Structure formats: C-alpha cells, structure tokens
Amino acid sequence: MPIPNKITRTLDLAQPQDKVWAALTTLEGLTSWFGSHAEGEVAPGHDVRMRWQEYGNAEQTLAIQVVDPMSVFAYCWSINGAPEGDPRRTYVEFVLEPTAAGTRLTVTESGFAQLPQEWLETSYQGNVQGWGAELAELVNYLNAA
Amino acid sequence: MPPDLEDVSASVFTALADPNRRAILASLAEHGPSTSTDLAGRLAITRQGIAKHLALLTDAGLVTSSSGTGRRVLYRHRSEPIRIAQSYLAALAADWDNSLDRLSRFLAAP
Numbered sequence: 001m002p003i004p005n006k007i008t009r010t011l012d013l014a015q016p017q018d019k020v021w022a023a024l025t026t027l028e029g030l031t032s033w034f035g036s037h038a039e040g041e042v043a044p045g046h047d048v049r050m051r052w053q054e055y056g057n058a059e060q061t062l063a064i065q066v067v068d069p070m071s072v073f074a075y076c077w078s079i080n081g082a083p084e085g086d087p088r089r090t091y092v093e094f095v096l097e098p099t100a101a102g103t104r105l106t107v108t109e110s111g112f113a114q115l116p117q118e119w120l121e122t123s124y125q126g127n128v129q130g131w132g133a134e135l136a137e138l139v140n141y142l143n144a145a
Numbered sequence: 146m147p148p149d150l151e152d153v154s155a156s157v158f159t160a161l162a163d164p165n166r167r168a169i170l171a172s173l174a175e176h177g178p179s180t181s182t183d184l185a186g187r188l189a190i191t192r193q194g195i196a197k198h199l200a201l202l203t204d205a206g207l208v209t210s211s212s213g214t215g216r217r218v219l220y221r222h223r224s225e226p227i228r229i230a231q232s233y234l235a236a237l238a239a240d241w242d243n244s245l246d247r248l249s250r251f252l253a254a255p
Contacts, residue, residue, distance in 0.1 A: 004236045009245055015252045023252055033247040080235040082228065090235075107245065112236040113150050 005113035014102040017070050024073050024094050035060075043067055048075070063089070071096055079112070088114050150229055156205040157230040165190050166198045170207060173222035180217050 013020055023029035027038045027048070035050035040062075042048055048062040066074035074093040082088060090111040097104045160166050168188050173179060176187070181199060185192045199220055202208040206226045210218050 007236060007239055007241060009241050011245055011249060013249065013252055019252060023248060029251075033251040034244055079232060080238050081231050082235070086228070088232070105248075107241060109239055109241065112232045114232060 006108060006110040007112075009107045011105045011107075012099060012101065012103075013105055017096050017098055017103045020096055020103045020105055021070050021073075025067060042073075062092075065091070066093070079114075150232070153206070153226050154230045154233045157207065157226045160202055160205045160207055163198070165194060166202060169195065169198055169202065170222060173208065173220060178211075178219040178221040180219060184220070 023033060025042045027040075027042070030038045030042075030048070030050065036053035037051040038048055040046060040048035042064055044064055044067055046064050048064060050060050050062060052058045052060075060077050062075040062077055064075045066072050072093065072095055074091065076089040076091050079086060079088045079090060088111070090109050092107070092109045095106045095108075097106075161170075165188070168190065169184055172184055172187050176183070179187075181192060181195045184190070184195050184199075188195070190198070199208060199210075203210060207223055209221050209223050211221065212218060
C-alpha cells in the first residue's frame with residue numbers, strides 16, 4: 001500500500017479561463033466553492049486564512065506561492081490532521097489551459113509522502129542523512145514566503 | 146536509504162488493528178512512560194499479553210523501552226511512525242472530489 005504522494009484531478013470546464021481564474025484567485029471566488037470564510041491577499045508571499053464551517057470550523061493557512069495570471073495558481077498548506085507546529089506542507093497547484101469548449105483545469109496536491117522532521121533528528125539520522133538534507137531543502141522551499 | 150514510508154505505515158496500521166495494542170498505546174499516551182506491571186494494572190490484559198504486544202509495538206517503532214530505577218523497564222510511546230501514517234491518512238482525507246464538484250457547480254451557475 002504505497003502512500004499516494006500526489007493527488008491529481010483534471011476538469012474540463014465549459015467556462016472561459018478568466019471566469020475560472022477569478023473563482024480560484026479571489027476571496028469571493030474561494031468562498032463560493034472552497035472554504036466558508038477567507039481573508040488575506042492572494043499574492044505570492046502572502047497568506048490567505050480559510051475556515052470551513054462544514055468541517056467544524058477547521059482552519060488552514062494557504063501560503064500563496066504562484067499567481068501567474070490566467071494560468072497557474074499555487075499554495076502550500078499543512079498536512080491535514082498533523083499536530084500544530086508540524087513543519088510538513090503539501091503543495092497545491094491549479095493549472096489552467098484554454099480548450100475549444102472552455103478551460104481545462106488540472107489540480108495537483110503533492111508532498112504527502114514526506115518524512116517527518118523529528119524522524120531525522122532521532123534514531124534514523126545515520127541512514128537518512130543524504131535524503132534528509134534534500135528533504136530540508138524541500139521544506140525550506142515550500143515554506144519560503 | 147530512508148526508512149520505507151510504506152513499511153512504516155503498514156506496521157502502524159497492523160499495530161492499531163488490535164484493540165489491546167490500541168489500549169496499551171492509549172494508556173502510554175495518557176499516563177506517560179510506564180512499566181509492564183503498570184500497564185497490566187490499568188488494563189484488562191494479562192501480563193503475558195502485555196509482554197507480547199509490547200514486543201510487537203517495539204518492533205513497529207511505536208514504543209521504546211529504557212531502564213528505570215532498579216530493574217524496572219519503562220515503556221514509552223513514540224510518535225514518529227504515527228506521523229508517517231498521518232501522511233497516508235491525509236492523502237485519503239483530501240476532499241478534492243467534493244471541492245471540485247462545488248467549483249463546477251459554482252462556475253455553471255447563471
């Protein structure tokens with residue numbers, strides 16, 4: 001049972017790219033289909049804090065990574081269910097492409113199969129050193145504002 | 146080689162599949178490091194059963210043991226394998242199908 005590191009979905013939408021883009025990258029859009037509340041700025045280096053009423057007011061912070069108008073929107077957020085302070089983040093990317101009928105939207109969430117940082121600091125340090133350095137770089141990259 | 150994430154989560158789920166092992170882990174999480182005598186006193190499990198489950202939990206990396214005072218061996222809950230299993234559960238808990246259904250409906254609305 002391999003851990004799925006990456007989740008991908010592709011949607012062929014009948015709407016033009018600008019309408020899909022607005023649904024993904026405006027607070028009004030995000031609260032229309034995603035979370036129930038959102039505040040912050042959808043711009044690289046900024047955070048958008050979201051809340052989900054239907055999940056017991058669960059909160060998540062979207063650390064916005066890429067806002068490439070009409071084509072790529074990406075953010076990092078914490079691993080669902082991990083305790084507060086856990087440094088692991090998954091990377092969520094929305095890619096828009098024009099089609100004859102409208103827009104193709106591809107959503108990818110990756111980084112589920114990460115090694116917890118604490119693991120690297122305890123008994124497995126010796127045999128994971130090389131891999132650990134790469135992971136640390138990944139975490140830094142993902143956390144970079 | 147990193148520890149195999151798949152093997153680690155498999156051993157966590159195997160360990161958690163047994164109600165007595167869940168009880169032992171829950172007791173260590175609640176009360177902190179304990180001896181097998183402490184655990185036998187708290188749980189409705191024989192001392193023999195406690196020893197057998199502690200051995201499996203130790204192999205799975207979910208429990209570590211250390212010498213306490215005298216000849217007492219203290220068992221301690223270890224969270225790292227749980228965090229790896231959490232990654233697995235997070236992938237299963239990701240709710241993109243429902244979110245994207247809502248996005249499609251929102252976009253199609255007049």
